[in-house]
Amino acid sequence: MNQLYLPRDFSDLIPVDHVTRIVSDMTDALDDQLFFDVYKGGGRPTYHPKMMAKVVLYGYTQGMFSARAIESALREHLPMMWLSASQVLDFNTINRFRSERCKPVMDALYAEMVQLLIEEGYVDGKDYFLNGTKIEANANK
Numbered sequence: 001m002n003q004l005y006l007p008r009d010f011s012d013l014i015p016v017d018h019v020t021r022i023v024s025d026m027t028d029a030l031d032d033q034l035f036f037d038v039y040k041g042g043g044r045p046t047y048h049p050k051m052m053a054k055v056v057l058y059g060y061t062q063g064m065f066s067a068r069a070i071e072s073a074l075r076e077h078l079p080m081m082w083l084s085a086s087q088v089l090d091f092n093t094i095n096r097f098r099s100e101r102c103k104p105v106m107d108a109l110y111a112e113m114v115q116l117l118i119e120e121g122y123v124d125g126k127d128y129f130l131n132g133t134k135i136e137a138n139a140n141k
Contacts, residue, residue, distance in 0.1 A: 010082035019122055020079035023058045026116055027109070039101050047089060052097045054083045056106065057113050067091035067098075 014020055027050050035049035058079065059070040071091040073080040098106050118125040 010078060014079055014082055018079065019061055019117070020058055020083060022116060022120060022122065023061065023113060024054055024083060026113060027054045027057065030109075034105060035102065038105055039097070047087060047093070049097070049102060051084055051087070052089065052094070053102070053106065053109060055080060055089065056094065056098050057109060058083055060110065061113075061117070067094040070094050 030050070032050065035053070039046075039049045055070060055074065059065070059073065062073075062077075064070050064073055068091045070080075071089060071094060074084055074088045075081075114123070114125070117123045
């Protein structure tokens, strides 16, 4: 603390067999045009769609489905900082990316990522959990 330090290469701190690297390598192997066909950008300077896809997919592997949780992890979680090159996305940007601009691509990538994680032995694919909680509401109160 309170010492001068230079920026580190976060990749040195992430194990070779970490799931972050699987997500990153899988996304890097995709053709950029796949994203650019659906993600036009515009307005303010945009983030690279591959980086955004990596962040969202890795967040899903860690149980982070909320855009606010992903945004928070981009500030605190080392693998997320590595994937985003220390860029912090706003939760609105994350939501728009995954639910509007690149939804068809993200749905296919998620399925491909799950299959790859099963093949690599990170998950077994046998257990499936679904929260089907139903709560009765009363609008009169």
